[in-house]
Amino acid sequence: MDTSDAAVVGAQDVLAGFAAQVAAQRSAVALDGGPSRRMTYGELYGASEALGRRILKAGVTPGQIVGLLFDSGLDFTIAALAALRAGAAFLPLDRRQPAERLAAVLAEAAVEVVICDPGNEASVPDGPRILRNGDGDTEPDAAEVSLPEPDGAALAYVFYTSGSTGRPKGVAVGRAELAAFARAFADRLPLRADDVVLQIAALGFDVVIEEIFPALIAGATIAFAHENGPLAPHELTSLMEQRGVTSVELTTTYWHEWVRQLHEEGRRPPAALRRVLVGSDRLDRGLVGRWLHWGVPLIHVYGTTETVVTNTMHVVSGEAVSDPDRPVPVGTSLAHSSVHILGDDLRPLEFGETGEIAVSGALARGYLGAPQLTRDRFVEIRTGPDEPGTRVYCTGDRGRLLPGGVLEFLGREDAQIKIHGFRLELGEVEAVLERLPWVERAVVVKAAGAEVSRLLGYVRRVGAPNPRALTAQENGQLADHCRGALPPHAVPAEFFACETFPVTVNGKVDRVLLAETDADRATMSVSAPLPDGPLLDPVCADVVRAWQDVLGRTGLDPDQGFIAQGGSSLAAMRVIAGLRARFGVAVPLTRLLRARSAGELARFIETEQAAGTGGPSKELTEHRV
Structure with a gap:
């Protein structure tokens, strides 16, 4: 993996900002898990230090990766800080992932220790040692273990994302890059010590990094809304009112649903709310208009796991949604990164020209165990004839820069999509389906025009063309096979049999047509009508x-x-x-x-x-x- 970006952002470690807040406001509330579970900055420092010593006592050496498997965002935060204080990197895990996928990820990342709460021990695959993080858990003589000095050049964390070959890829981010992002994000909003940031993202989703680390270096309070699973919009509103939340980031689709329900019920956003960040998909202009009427700032963001979560921000105004033919901008670069628009030859384009979005600055180190893929996506460009080479990540997204450096996101260049806030390579789902011995070819698309995002899976059977509909047994087998190998958001909602796939004039599968067509679906359905x-x-x-x-x-x-x-x-x-x-x-x-x-x-x-x-x-x- 390329580590050259550490020199760009300096050797500062993210723990330095946290330690400064501990010194400045030791008794201030850092973590709010409700009336029965709050921790001050001083208590959080002590808890992460004690767990960090236990991690080292368990045999983890600086530079190794430890797994984190929690339902509780509060306990996840303690464990992530503890891993960093032990000199290790952390790998967030999700118990909803199939066991086969969890085992593969742990093996590729060479994880020897998984830290988890007692309720998740059964979800840890065989192999790694389990280190429980709960009341009364101790490691004999751990207090005698010395914690290493922070090293900004070391690895901070790894997130696994969807891979086009059917194999997830581990995105590795350094501690200096994490520090640069956290400071840039906190400064841009800006976050203050009297902010209450809601941690609502799934713990296996990289937005959790954005919810935790900028808040900790700003001295803010993090309120948690996890463990019981996802919240419906009316539950979100109630929780935010109870905790006095001032800042939250939501996926665009979730935000759309929240605004609809607030409007239908004649309610307003919580009074304490200072800002809402949204990202991952295009904004509905009508809902933006309703939101702006309530007077709470709406911030449109853009970024990828490989570019350390978020790279641009845009405070949405009425002017931004006045032109129906233009997307709502995703803004200008944060201080830790720069955005470029590249042509097919990797040449930077001028303002107004459309091309591939690339990002430089504080980037991921690369992909674990995938040097060729790292070289393919993290490339060097020249921004001018006399300029030195600049390392950039090529996102695969299309966009253009407006005068002033404002970015417009215009969609994907390939078969990667966003669904429920997650980036998903459709090729990963197709590869899983094609592992079934009776499936010759599979094509997966995101249904077009659906108010609620869903995936559709089309399969062609092995052997002679067979136009018959899928049987109930085949349909169930496809669904069960996907659930056993893919995260929940990657499992198609419906499956259909195809004798042939439609193609474009270039001979490629016409995914747009498959996503839009509703013809003959009734005849392909194997479900019985609703009993009366x-x-x-x-x-x-x-x-x-x-x-x-x-x-x-x-x-x-x-x-x-x-x-x-x-x-x-x-x-x-x-x-x-x-x-x-x-x-x-x-x-x-x-x-x-x-x-x-x-x-x-x-x-x-x-x-x-x-x-x-x-x-x-x-x-x-x-x-x-």
């Missing part, structure tokens, strides 16, 4: 209809869960809004996601109605961390 009459009770029938309305499909099985039939957390938010309007019951998002059938959810609704709550249940209002 006595087969379903009225509440259960209404639940199934709510699912079908949101997913745009008929014939869902009331004896299966919402997720098992192609639902997602974002689609579930739409369902919850509909159920609230129909029954006057606030169904917690996690309750819907975990329900094993429509009947189970119907029984919950009936229980809430019988209790006469008419609003949030106890389960909804308890946000544990």
